[in-house]
Amino acid sequence: MSSARSALLYAGFVLAALNLRPALAGLSPLLDEIMTDVGLTPPQGGAITTVMVLCLGLFGWLTPFLARRTGLDRTLLAGLLLLAVGVLVRAADGAPALYLGAALAGTAIAVMNVAMPGVVKQHFPDRVGPWTSVYVSALVVGAGAGAALMVPLERLTGYGWREVSALAAVPALAAALLWLPQALRRPQDGTDSRGAPPWGADSRGADSRGPAPAVRARPFAALLRSGTTWWVTAFMGLQSLTFYIMLAWLPTIFQDAGLPADQAGYLLSLTNLAQVGATFTVPVHAGRRLSQVPHVVASSLLTIAGYVGVLAAPTTVPWLWMIVLGLGQGASLALALLIITQRAPDPASVTALSAVAQSFGYVLAALGPLLIGLLRQESGGWTVPLLAGVAACVVQAVTGVRAARPHLTASGGRSTAART
Incomplete structure (x- = not known):
């Protein structure tokens, strides 16, 4: 792999990981303002986060089916694009858009949550530990930054909660742009379109009997x-x-x-x-x-x-x-x-x-x-x-x-x- 391709892979991977939590963690500091502006009660305001967390559990199941049809890299790209759409819809006018956008963003995060361990296995099979460390650390840093920056950004820019929360679409789109070369390239590393190595090879490319083909297929x-x-x-x-x-x-x-x-x-x-x-x-x-x-x-x-x-x-x-x-x-x-x-x-x-x-x-x-x-x-x-x-x-x-x-x-x- 060329140094330029490696740099794009590393940068895209880290930026994708940084996007796993800001849309969720960045909502809490703005919640009082959101409730006042939209006219929500405290339970209705809390339901915004509840919708997103429930989506993390309910829609992660989509990822293996998407990955089987389009590949892990394209699935991660789709998650980043859906995340950008979700945070923009969430910032639109009215409570229905608020909850719909929260659901879309939560679904996108669910897809990316599930995809990331597979992406580590696919691109870094011999460095699973270090790259798991990188992506989980980026996840935690993203959560902290999302919570810490919302109110200062309001004060710095003079924007309201809608514009500031919509800014979370910017890093999602940037990550999608950096990840695009991975999503567009055809597999050349011995993996099939689903990210599985050919029959008879283990995760490090060594010849092995491995699990039965039915396990690969199902x-x-x-x-x-x-x-x-x-x-x-x-x-x-x-x-x-x-x-x-x-x-x-x-x-x-x-x-x-x-x-x-x-x-x-x-x-x-x-x-x-x-x-x-x-x-x-x-x-x-x-x-x-x-x-x-x-x-x-x-x-x-x-x-x-x-x-x-x-x-x-x-x-x-x-x-x-x-x-x-x-x-x-x-x-x-x-x-x-x-x-x-x-x-x-x-x-x-x-x-x-x-x-x-x-x-x-x-x-x-x-x-x-x-x-x-x-x-x-x-x-x-x-x-x-x-x-x-x-x-x-x-x-x-x-x-x-x-x-x-x-x-x-x-x-x-x-x-x-x-x-x-």
Whole structure:
């Protein structure tokens, strides 16, 4: 591959990853203004984000079918273009356009979420760990930037929420432009149009017997019969659930403990910043091992320690609890996506496993903040809800250990993790 083509591939991949969260995370800082302008009640305003998160779970299933017909690269391009359309529609006048645009943007993110592990497997089969690290870190950075820049952009430009939120279409279109050469070129790397290597070759091009041809043609059939699939799915869902619990309720917990609102917001930002450190380093180290069990245990223990710190002493060194929590949550997310990539033998199977794990996982995750809110209402405090969160972290660790063990892949082949 020429240096120019490599540069386009790397730049397009990173910019696509940066687009996975700003349209979602950038909505919260503008929500009060949106509700006032459109005339929405608080539940109706919250429903905008709910629509997007539900779409993450409901429409990830589209990705394997699109990839089978058009290829992974074109599927990712379609997701970027749909994302740009969605954020523009969301900024149009009226509540129907607001919800329709949110649904379109959520569907686009769902497609890209599921496609990215397969894209890593297809373009970087010998560097799965490092490139998983790159894309998950870009995802986290994109989320933080989306949340942090909306209000300053309003003040800087003088625009309202419609114009500022519509600016999220710009990086999506830029990523689509950079990714266009990948989508247009014909496969020349030994993969077929679905991103699967020819029969008899494994993910690194070595001759092997591999799974049966029927697995290649119908990856879902094999995946849904595999216990590995459901352990991976459970780990993906539970680490998302324990993350979204804190994302939704952490500022309120700190405020109820007596901290001012601005400090509570800074602490939430700190935990997001700490996640970047974990997402950038953990996949590189864990990807070199056949088993990721020690990494899963360590990340779960860090997450549990963060929960316990917030529960026991929310106003005592809260910055320390946020760093610990962020390291645990960032590592858990990175490991979940790395395990998806390593537990299937080729890009087509990775995409199918990603669809199963992320679709069920995000539906499960959407329930977390709601259940914690109900426990808070019934118990009258945060002890019971946070203990429930700790229990979820323990189950997360158990399922993660089962998913991270070296064994047969979800589609019947051997794990592709390599010891280096």
